[in-house]
Amino acid sequence: MSLKELIEYIxxxxxxxxxxxxxxxxxxxxxxxxxxxxxxxxxxxVIGKNGRxxxxxxxxxxxxxxxxxxxxxxxxxx
Amino acid sequence: MTENEERKNEFVGKSIEEATAAAVLELGLPAEQLxxxxxxxxxxxxxxxxxxxxxxxxxxxxxxxxxxGFDPAAALCAIAAAIVPEAxxxxxxxxxxxxxxxxxxxxxxxxxxKGATLEALQFIVERMAQKQGWTGKRLVVESERYRxxxxxxxxxxxxQLAERVRDEGRPQFTEMLCASDRRLVHSTVKEVRxxxxxxxxxxxxxxxQIMAEGQAERRDNRGRGRAPSAPRSTEQ
Numbered sequence: 001m002s003l004k005e006l007i008e009y010i011x012x013x014x015x016x017x018x019x020x021x022x023x024x025x026x027x028x029x030x031x032x033x034x035x036x037x038x039x040x041x042x043x044x045x046v047i048g049k050n051g052r053x054x055x056x057x058x059x060x061x062x063x064x065x066x067x068x069x070x071x072x073x074x075x076x077x078x
Numbered sequence: 079m080t081e082n083e084e085r086k087n088e089f090v091g092k093s094i095e096e097a098t099a100a101a102v103l104e105l106g107l108p109a110e111q112l113x114x115x116x117x118x119x120x121x122x123x124x125x126x127x128x129x130x131x132x133x134x135x136x137x138x139x140x141x142x143x144x145x146x147g148f149d150p151a152a153a154l155c156a157i158a159a160a161i162v163p164e165a166x167x168x169x170x171x172x173x174x175x176x177x178x179x180x181x182x183x184x185x186x187x188x189x190x191x192k193g194a195t196l197e198a199l200q201f202i203v204e205r206m207a208q209k210q211g212w213t214g215k216r217l218v219v220e221s222e223r224y225r226x227x228x229x230x231x232x233x234x235x236x237x238q239l240a241e242r243v244r245d246e247g248r249p250q251f252t253e254m255l256c257a258s259d260r261r262l263v264h265s266t267v268k269e270v271r272x273x274x275x276x277x278x279x280x281x282x283x284x285x286x287q288i289m290a291e292g293q294a295e296r297r298d299n300r301g302r303g304r305a306p307s308a309p310r311s312t313e314q
Contacts, residue, residue: 001160009156013206045209053205059198063187064161 003064003072007034010057015042032072034061046076087137090130094119101135112137148210150217154178154203161187176214178203180221188221196224229262236263239288240270249289254279260286 001009004025012018017039024035038046047054058074065072089104091097094116102109113136120129151167158165162182170177180188180199189196200219207217218225232255239250252263260277263286267275274291277284 001156003160006157006160009160010202010206013153014202014209048205052201056198056201059190059194060157060161060202063190063195063198067161067187 003032003061003068003070004034006064007036007057007061007074010060011036011038011046014045014053015039016045017042030071032065032070033075034072035075035077037077040078043076043078088117088132088134090132092130094131094133097131097133098135101133105135105137107137148207148212150176150203150207150212150214151178153206154180154199154219157199157202158182158188171215175216175218177218177220180219182221184222186222186224189224193224193228196221229259232259232262233266236266236286236288237270240267240273243273243288243290244270247290247293249287249293251278252286252288254283254285256283260284263288 004023008021008023011021011023015021015038020037020039020042022037024037026033026035036046045053046057048056054074054076061072061074087101089097089101091100098109098112098114101112101114105112115134115136116131117134118130118132120127120131151169155165155167158167158180165180165182165188168179168181170179182188187195188199190198196219200217203219204217207214220226236252239252243250252260255263264275264277267273267286267288272291273288276287276289278287279285
């Protein structure tokens with residue numbers, strides 16, 4: 001599973017409308033940016049109270065990217 | 079099985095048949111699917127004397143993964159495999175928890191700094207489970223015995239502090255701890271005579287003050303509501 005698929009997998013399991021989960025991978029020189037888009041109503045589901053869900057996803061993402069000797073950041077688009 | 083749960087599956091009636099009918103109605107399952115154990119059989123005429131039939135029924139065994147098809151081990155395994163491709167998940171159960179142990183490459187990658195990755199994995203799996211209607215036991219994500227080792231370290235530290243308070247008389251503080259760690263401190267210190275504990279601070283993370291028993295009341299009254307020296311919030 002790629003980093004993009006990882007974020008897709010987690011997000012789809014958390015939202016009401018999995019069909020509208022979209023992850024865009026923007027490859028940079030040293031950093032990969034993953035842009036997560038979800039239905040407006042699901043924004044809270046992927047962010048969580050005090051941003052806890054988003055933070056947990058970022059922590060998991062950084063564990064996965066460390067292993068690949070890459071840097072990846074998660075951006076949640078509104 | 080606790081006493082309460084046992085009681086829950088006991089049914090009474092004027093006869094065995096009536097008790098069984100009550101069980102069928104309550105559990106919503108046909109009688110042939112229930113294992114029925116007769117606890118008290120009053121016999122044919124006993125109802126005249128106010129005696130009652132009592133039975134215990136055991137519903138068919140429900141598999142552990144009973145959350146409307148959600149399999150927490152499979153979900154965690156999918157995520158873990160994105161980090162370490164060969165990672166697998168082993169499960170173990172006790173009466174309250176379903177522990178999902180990630181077996182990876184032994185590098186501690188699933189643990190992270192101060193268990194941060196383990197916490198994140200647990201949080202996400204809990205959230206997924208909640209969303210997918212999981213009604214099973216509390217989920218615990220574990221890797222390389224980190225939680226066990228961490229709990230042991232907290233208990234050991236608490237015991238040391240408590241003994242120091244007992245011997246030197248001055249109150250001591252633990253570090254900022256989460257609720258489950260504080261609980262470990264309270265219960266460990268309880269085993270040391272002459273000392274008592276009190277949580278101080280606000281928010282999810284608090285310190286535990288360990289003090290001599292005689293001091294408790296006085297310090298409590300004076301220091302109520304006041305933060306311990308140098309309160310640092312670790313919450314963002």
